[in-house]
Amino acid sequence: MRNASELSGILTRIDGAGYKAYKDIHGSWSLPPFTLFIDHVQGDPYAAPSRMRLRLDAADAAFPPGTTGTRMRTIACEDFVARVARAEASRHSRPIGTGGGGRIHVDAGGQEILHRTAARVTGEYAELRLSVGLPAQGRRVMGRAAAGILLESVPAAGEVSLFHDSLPLSGLADHIDAAEDHERLAALLPGMGLVAFVADGSLLPRESGISDVPLPDDRAVRFRSPDALRLEVELPHRGPVSGMGVREGVTLIAGGGFHGKSTLLEALSLGIYPHVPGDGRELVASRPDTVKVCAEDGRRVENVNISAFISNLPGGIDTTRFSTENASGSTSQASYIIESVEMGAGAFLIDEDISATNFLIRDARMQRLIAKEKEPITPYIDMVRPLYENHGISTVLVLGGAGDYFDVADTVIAMSDFLPVDVTTRAHEIASEIPTPRLDEGEPLRLDIEGRRPDPRSLDPGKGGKPVIKCRGLTSIQLGRTDIDLWALMQLNDRSQTRAICGYLRLLPRELSSSPGLRDAIEAISGQVEQGGLDALSQYPGEHPGDIAYVRGFEVAGAVNRLRSLGVLDK
Numbered sequence: 227m228r229n230a231s232e233l234s235g236i237l238t239r240i241d242g243a244g245y246k247a248y249k250d251i252h253g254s255w256s257l258p259p260f261t262l263f264i265d266h267v268q269g270d271p272y273a274a275p276s277r278m279r280l281r282l283d284a285a286d287a288a289f290p291p292g293t294t295g296t297r298m299r300t301i302a303c304e305d306f307v308a309r310v311a312r313a314e315a316s317r318h319s320r321p322i323g324t325g326g327g328g329r330i331h332v333d334a335g336g337q338e339i340l341h342r343t344a345a346r347v348t349g350e351y352a353e354l355r356l357s358v359g360l361p362a363q364g365r366r367v368m369g370r371a372a373a374g375i376l377l378e379s380v381p382a383a384g385e386v387s388l389f390h391d392s393l394p395l396s397g398l399a400d401h402i403d404a405a406e407d408h409e410r411l412a413a414l415l416p417g418m419g420l421v422a423f424v425a426d427g428s429l430l431p432r433e434s435g436i437s438d439v440p441l442p443d444d445r446a447v448r449f450r451s452p453d454a455l456r457l458e459v460e461l462p463h464r465g466p467v468s469g470m471g472v473r474e475g476v477t478l479i480a481g482g483g484f485h486g487k488s489t490l491l492e493a494l495s496l497g498i499y500p501h502v503p504g505d506g507r508e509l510v511a512s513r514p515d516t517v518k519v520c521a522e523d524g525r526r527v528e529n530v531n532i533s534a535f536i537s538n539l540p541g542g543i544d545t546t547r548f549s550t551e552n553a554s555g556s557t558s559q560a561s562y563i564i565e566s567v568e569m570g571a572g573a574f575l576i577d578e579d580i581s582a583t584n585f586l587i588r589d590a591r592m593q594r595l596i597a598k599e600k601e602p603i604t605p606y607i608d609m610v611r612p613l614y615e616n617h618g619i620s621t622v623l624v625l626g627g628a629g630d631y632f633d634v635a636d637t638v639i640a641m642s643d644f645l646p647v648d649v650t651t652r653a654h655e656i657a658s659e660i661p662t663p664r665l666d667e668g669e670p671l672r673l674d675i676e677g678r679r680p681d682p683r684s685l686d687p688g689k690g691g692k693p694v695i696k697c698r699g700l701t702s703i704q705l706g707r708t709d710i711d712l713w714a715l716m717q718l719n720d721r722s723q724t725r726a727i728c729g730y731l732r733l734l735p736r737e738l739s740s741s742p743g744l745r746d747a748i749e750a751i752s753g754q755v756e757q758g759g760l761d762a763l764s765q766y767p768g769e770h771p772g773d774i775a776y777v778r779g780f781e782v783a784g785a786v787n788r789l790r791s792l793g794v795l796d797k
């Protein structure tokens with residue numbers, strides 16, 4: 227293997243040469259104690275940055291078994307290593323010359339602890355994956371600056387992160403403990419008949435609508451469970467923890483405006499992920515098959531059987547195979563629900579703020595005015611119980627404006643000054659004091675959802691041009707000539723997850739040609755990821771991606787379902 231002085235020799239030689247001369251540094255370099263693999267050299271200073279790995283032998287890295295003994299520990303440990311490396315890389319990162327020159331980046335996470343590709347700690351090595359903008363003056367190589375980056379800055383990121391003993395060790399331990407406690411908490415939910423758990427003392431509100439960091443403690447009311455819903459769990463690190471159990475069945479979260487209803491639901495929706503210490507939601511856990519759904523008018527829908535919710539559309543449109551280029555609020559929300567059932571959802575989270583009113587409720591007076599035959603929608607209020615009783619699918623619903631739901635709710639929680647109060651008994655009393663004059667419009671619900679089989683050709687990114695599947699941001703993917711809008715996937719919370727979806731979209735056409743349906747195809751790819759790691763989703767065959775994070779099948783299906791070109795094959 228070539229060494230540091232050979233690398234610096236090349237960089238001196240190509241200094242001032244055309245940018246393409248950088249190709250000479252492709253390959254592996256011994257920079258003791260590290261090995262630097264330069265896997266991809268960008269073609270010009272404006273192109274996507276060059277990709278490299280910095281590796282250290284396990285013997286030198288010396289991560290003790292406590293840090294990597296289980297899958298979750300490894301995930302948390304790698305997540306932590308990436309964060310430490312990112313901080314150091316950004317200290318060394320500064321714009322040099324043209325384009326993206328001088329930028330050094332490690333793709334670490336936000337408030338969630340996620341399985342990601344940015345760092346690896348294995349029995350053989352510890353490794354960082356970095357992206358580096360090789361510097362240029364105009365389009366001429368800046369050899370000396372590049373030498374500084376490759377021989378000093380990149381190894382510096384490794385020095386602080388790849389040796390176990392150079393990491394902030396109590397931070398690492400807390401990180402792993404938080405992930406492990408969350409994992410245990412989530413594992414305890416089914417046995418306790420819970421959809422979710424929120425520990426006492428949790429801090430749920432965020433700093434702002436566009437920020438994920440906690441609201442400062444002096445402005446936040448910490449969570450306190452109501453007596454009637456308080457449970458205690460035993461966690462491996464925190465020990466005994468008390469909090470509110472959200473039971474399976476139907477839970478209504480009522481309460482006045484601005485009292486913290488949506489904030490609680492949001493915390494439940496992200497409770498599928500572990501959170502970093504200090505986030506405030508470390509001990510909020512939800513079932514992994516929890517899906518937050520909303521109305522999304524204008525979206526496309528392809529061949530979804532929404533007949534349980536919607537039938538007799540004007541013009542005789544068939545809602546057992548409902549397709550539209552432009553869904554309404556109610557049809558989009560019904561489609562979101564059915565598509566999620568198709569993927570195996572076990573609980574729905576629904577917020578009035580982002581729902582279609584006519585999807586949630588139709589009151590007695592409206593029933594009187596508009597006959598059932600003239601209303602295609604069977605509102606959720608009439609479906610929520612059969613969904614649970616016949617299909618085991620629970621619902622947590624935020625609704626401040628319709629007491630008709632008292633009849634169908636197992637539990638009613640009122641948020642009052644940001645604190646939950648159990649008002650179930652009172653709500654049920656009221657329901658019998660003031661019986662609802664509305665009629666139940668639900669038919670006995672049988673959701674025989676047949677898995678759809680998308681046409682692999684309809685996912686072809688090359689149709690009519692260059693094959694492109696590209697992450698354009700957290701909520702946008704370009705596929706060929708169309709953009710997929712993902713804003714409604716509210717549990718997608720990291721751009722690296724969106725890149726993971728791109729990986730799935732690349733693999734799906736082939737998988738679909740041998741799978742009976744969408745869910746099987748997605749699960750088959752998830753199986754490969756489980757086996758071979760997230761690198762299996764790389765867009766560079768045989769190369770590490772470095773910027774991908776775990777994503778659920780629900781979000782992958784969410785992207786497929788929103789693809790404007792999606793076609794479904796007849797069974």
Ligand code: ADP
Binds near residue numbers: 446487488641
């Ligand atoms: P609702 O859905 O009941 O109308 P929100 O959940 O949107 O209310 O919360 C209203 C405001 O209160 C938001 O700005 C939110 O950040 C803040 N908030 C929510 N929960 C808390 C809390 N526990 N402590 C302090 N502020 C909170």
Ligand code: MG
Binds near residue numbers: 487489579
């Ligand atoms: Mg709200």
